[in-house]
Structure formats: structure tokens, C-alpha cells
Amino acid sequence: MAPMDPSSGSTVAYGGKAADAYRKALSTAASAAAYAVLARSMARELLPDELRAAARWGASVFRARLGWGGAKERRTLVIRSQTGGGSGSEENLLFDAARTYLSSRLDPRDMRRLGLTLCKSRDDTGRRSWRKRLFMEPDDSTTDVFDGVQFTWTSVEKSNGSGGEKKKPNAGESGTGGDREFMLMLSFDAEHTDMAMERYVPFVMTAAEETELRERSLKICLNEGRSWFGLKHHHPATFDTLAMDPTLKQSIVADLDLFANRRDHYRRIGKAWKRGYLLYGPPGTGKSSLVAAMANHLRYNIYDLDLSHVESTMLRWLLPNMHDRSILVIEDIDCCCDAMSRAVDGKGSKTPAGTGEDNSTDSSESLALPPLPKRNTEVTLSALLNFIDGLWSTSCEERIIVFTTNYKERLDPALLRPGRMDMHIYMGFCCWEAFKTLARNYFVVDDHPLFPEIQDLLAVVQVTPAEVSEMLLRTSDPDVALQGLTEFLKDKKQRQTKKA
Numbered sequence: 123m124a125p126m127d128p129s130s131g132s133t134v135a136y137g138g139k140a141a142d143a144y145r146k147a148l149s150t151a152a153s154a155a156a157y158a159v160l161a162r163s164m165a166r167e168l169l170p171d172e173l174r175a176a177a178r179w180g181a182s183v184f185r186a187r188l189g190w191g192g193a194k195e196r197r198t199l200v201i202r203s204q205t206g207g208g209s210g211s212e213e214n215l216l217f218d219a220a221r222t223y224l225s226s227r228l229d230p231r232d233m234r235r236l237g238l239t240l241c242k243s244r245d246d247t248g249r250r251s252w253r254k255r256l257f258m259e260p261d262d263s264t265t266d267v268f269d270g271v272q273f274t275w276t277s278v279e280k281s282n283g284s285g286g287e288k289k290k291p292n293a294g295e296s297g298t299g300g301d302r303e304f305m306l307m308l309s310f311d312a313e314h315t316d317m318a319m320e321r322y323v324p325f326v327m328t329a330a331e332e333t334e335l336r337e338r339s340l341k342i343c344l345n346e347g348r349s350w351f352g353l354k355h356h357h358p359a360t361f362d363t364l365a366m367d368p369t370l371k372q373s374i375v376a377d378l379d380l381f382a383n384r385r386d387h388y389r390r391i392g393k394a395w396k397r398g399y400l401l402y403g404p405p406g407t408g409k410s411s412l413v414a415a416m417a418n419h420l421r422y423n424i425y426d427l428d429l430s431h432v433e434s435t436m437l438r439w440l441l442p443n444m445h446d447r448s449i450l451v452i453e454d455i456d457c458c459c460d461a462m463s464r465a466v467d468g469k470g471s472k473t474p475a476g477t478g479e480d481n482s483t484d485s486s487e488s489l490a491l492p493p494l495p496k497r498n499t500e501v502t503l504s505a506l507l508n509f510i511d512g513l514w515s516t517s518c519e520e521r522i523i524v525f526t527t528n529y530k531e532r533l534d535p536a537l538l539r540p541g542r543m544d545m546h547i548y549m550g551f552c553c554w555e556a557f558k559t560l561a562r563n564y565f566v567v568d569d570h571p572l573f574p575e576i577q578d579l580l581a582v583v584q585v586t587p588a589e590v591s592e593m594l595l596r597t598s599d600p601d602v603a604l605q606g607l608t609e610f611l612k613d614k615k616q617r618q619t620k621k622a
């Protein structure tokens with residue numbers, strides 16, 4: 123501030139003006155800052171995340187164009203195809219995941235050169251198709267924008283000395299290619315290091331996992347001795363083709379989706395991430411088809427455990443060798459082990475069975491119990507339960523266990539309690555809604571003059587979806603097929619009335 127002179131006053135006047143100007147400037151700056159703070163907080167409140175991210179990205183591009191802000195400090199993450207070195211080296215899962223992720227992001231129109239591989243695969247309905255994989259060639263790079271921040275990926279191939287022909291890893295194969303080393307460089311502004319490590323890299327891993335899950339061909343694994351052997355699984359059954367009560371179908375799909383999305387929930391409550399389904403009902407009502415539809419819906423492999431000729435000790439080898447995201451199926455569980463021991467007196471008389479959440483639409487259709495079959499296995503119920511509930515259950519994640527039976531009454535309640543068999547699903551005789559699904563699947567018809575008669579017959583005749591499917595399969599002419607089915611149902615009705 124200017125010194126004050128009591129004799130003249132001019133300095134005072136000058137000092138007063140200067141002070142005024144200074145005050146004005148200060149208040150202007152303060153209100154500009156206040157406006158900026160206000161605008162920023164309003165933007166935070168009013169604009170959705172995506173819009174703010176886009177605005178940030180736009181601003182950064184604008185700044186970069188104008189050359190404002192100078193050169194920023196950069197960070198680079200080096201992701202090698204192999205970790206460690208020499209004989210102890212292992213495939214780096216992040217490298218594979220990043221390649222899978224980039225394969226789905228690369229735009230051939232933006233790239234100078236691009237690696238392309240095609241693999242044979244099959245779609246959900248089992249039809250052959252080609253799966254395309256794009257890869258960055260060495261020294262090429264691409265930019266990905268995540269939450270408004272730019273991440274640059276560069277593919278690098280490094281020679282370790284001795285020369286020789288370059289070998290690039292093939293689709294789905296990381297490999298070092300002998301004396302060559304492959305890596306991906308991920309660079310970003312240093313200020314975004316936390317975001318890169320804590321959010322972007324996990325995002326890349328998850329996206330790659332989802333792509334792999336979507337693209338992988340499913341397997342059905344059968345047990346042989348202590349090990350599994352896998353075959354490609356192309357069962358065409360889906361929830362769309364499954365003929366059953368629509369409400370029950372919807373509740374199964376919802377239950378599966380909830381289960382598959384609950385990784386954190388299971389961790390938080392300290393429980394193994396598994397869920398059990400009991401499918402019961404007469405033969406030919408679609409229990410096996412439902413298992414296939416579950417596998418196709420979740421993209422899980424099936425492990426079909428045949429307990430005949432399996433000793434209890436073998437379970438110790440077989441079950442921990444299953445992979446994550448799989449369905450363990452034991453068909454006709456009542457015939458497999460002593461599962462029925464406590465529920466039946468051995469002569470075939472029923473005792474009530476079944477605890478747990480029963481989602482059946484109608485359990486009154488249970489079959490009369492035939493004599494118990496001779497068991498062919500050494501596996502005891504307690505051994506089986508030990509594995510399902512015991513420490514084994516945590517040996518892998520996201521596992522579904524399905525037991526099927528034609529005779530739920532024979533099963534020991536211990537096997538059926540919630541936590542073991544969480545959902546009990548009754549697959550019943552063909553109802554009207556189920557028939558409509560079959561008619562739509564086979565002939566793409568939603569209506570027909572014979573429908574009212576068929577509806578009346580289905581209300582009183584016990585016929586399985588397998589029997590109806592068989593009738594519909596006989597010809598490709600819907601009129602002939604539906605006429606044949608009507609005759610078949612009438613005949614069945616007559617026989618059932620006579621028997622009654």
C-alpha cells in the first residue's frame with residue numbers, strides 16, 4: 123500500500139484509488155473463483171458421470187491440441203507375456219487378458235497393420251461358425267478411453283539376442299517364441315496412476331473374462347477312474363426351447379442370474395459360492411434338457427458324475443479337479459448311493475421327504491415307487507455330503523450342483539435340506555403352456571383349429587413333453603402332426619380311464 127502523507131492529501135487520494143482498484147480486483151477474482159467452484163459443484167450434481175467423463179476427455183484433447191499444460195509426466199506399465207524367467211517362467215494372465223480385451227476394442231479402420239486369426243467354433247444352437255480375433259502387430263499402438271482418461275496400448279516384440287525368425291504368439295497363446303519376448307506397454311498420464319491400477323486394469327481383466335466366457339465352447343466332462351475326460355457339449359436346449367410352466371421357468375432363470383452375479387455377496391457372508399438344484403419328475407419331462415439349458419444360459423461346463431463303480435475315496439480326486447463355473451450333475455441320485463436309506467423302509471413304501479424351498483408347481487404327480495434297484499456303487503451318502511458341504515466345496519468357485527431323480531420320495535431329507543439342494547424343481551407332465559412352446563418350436567404356430575381340443579385333452583391326460591415331442595417330430599406338416607397328436611391323446615385318455 124502507498125505511504126500516507128498528512129501534508130498534501132494527494133498521496134492519500136492516489137493511495138485511496140489504488141486501494142479501491144486492488145479491492146475491486148480482489149472481489150472480482152473472489153467471485154470468479156466462487157463461480158468456478160459453484161459451476162464445478164453444479165456440474166457434479168447435475169451432469170451424469172458419462173457426460174462429465176466425456177467433458178473431461180474433450181477438455182484434455184482440446185488442451186493437447188492447443189499445446190496447453192506442457193508435456194505431462196507419463197507412466198508405463200510393462201505387461202510381459204511371461205513372468206519370471208528361465209525354467210520357472212509362467213504365463214502372465216494379465217497379458218492374455220489384455221490381448222483378449224484389445225481384440226474386442228481394435229477397429230481395423232484405425233490400424234495400419236493388424237493380426238487376424240479365425241478359430242472354428244459353434245454358436246449356442248450348435249451351428250458351426252467362425253470366431254474372429256484381432257491382434258496388434260509389434261510396434262503398433264491404440265488408444266482406449268476409460269472414464270474420460272486416455273490409455274495407450276503398444277505392442278512390443280523384443281529379441282533376446284540370438285536372432286532367428288520372429289514368431290508371434292497365436293490366438294489364445296502367449297508364449298515367448300523362443301528367443302523373442304512379447305509385451306504390451308500400457309501408458310497414461312502419471313496423475314492417473316491410481317485409476318490405472320485400481321480401476322482400469324481390473325476392468326480389463328473382467329471384460330476379458332466375460333469375452334472368454336461368452337466365446338468358449340462348452341464341455342461335458344465324464345469321469346473315468348480318478349480323472350475327467352471332456353467332450354464338446356453342443357446340446358441345443360435353451361430356456362426358449364424348454365417346454366414348461368412359464369412362471370417356473372422365469373423363476374429358475376432369475377435364480378441362476380442372481381447366483382452368477384453374487385461373488386461379493388458369497389464372500390461377504392463367508393459361504394462357498396455354490397447352489398444346489400434338485401430336479402425331479404417322471405422320465406421324459408425334461409430334467410436333462412433343463413441341465414443343458416442351464417449350462418447354455420450360464421456358459422458353464424457340465425461335469426456328469428456317474429457314481430457307479432466309483433469308490434468314496436475317488437471323490438477326493440474327482441471333485442477338486444473340477445473347474446470354476448461348472449455344473450456338477452448326478453443323475454438318478456436315488457439309484458446311485460444310499461441316498462434313500464432313511465426315507466424308505468426298503469420295501470418301497472413312502473415316507474415324506476423334502477425339506478427346503480419347494481418350487482414345484484405340482485408335486486402330486488409323484489410316481490408309484492417301484493422296488494429299489496440294486497446299487498452299483500461304493501459311495502455312501504455321508505461321503506457325498508462331506509464333499510458337497512466340506513472343504514472341497516471351496517476348492518473352486520461358482521459351482522452348481524444338480525441332482526435328478528424320478529422319485530424324490532426316496533431321497534434322504536439330509537440331502538434335500540436348503541444349503542444342499544436350495545431349489546426343488548418339479549418337471550411335470552405336459553401342460554397347455556408347455557405344449558404351446560413345443561408347437562411354436564416345431565412348427566412356428568401360435569394357433570390352430572385343433573388347439574382347443576388338445577388343450578382339453580392335456581387337462582386330463584398325463585403325457586410327457588418327450589411323448590408330445592415325439593408325435594410332433596413325425597412329420598413336418600403341422601396339420602398332420604397335430605391330428606396325430608390329438609388321436610394319440612384320445613387313445614391315452616381311454617386307456618387311463620379304463621385303468622382307473
Ligand SMILES: Nc1ncnc2c1ncn2[C@@H]1O[C@H](COP(=O)(O)OP(=O)(O)OP(=O)(O)O)[C@@H](O)[C@H]1O
Binds near residue numbers: 366407587589
Ligand atoms: N420339458 C421339455 N421341453 C422340451 N423338450 C423336452 C422336454 N422334456 C422332454 N423333452 C424332449 O424329450 C427328450 C428327453 O427328455 P429329457 O432327457 O430331458 O428328459 P428327462 O426328464 O431327463 O428323462 P429321464 O428322467 O428319463 O432322464 C429331450 O431330448 C427332448 O427332446
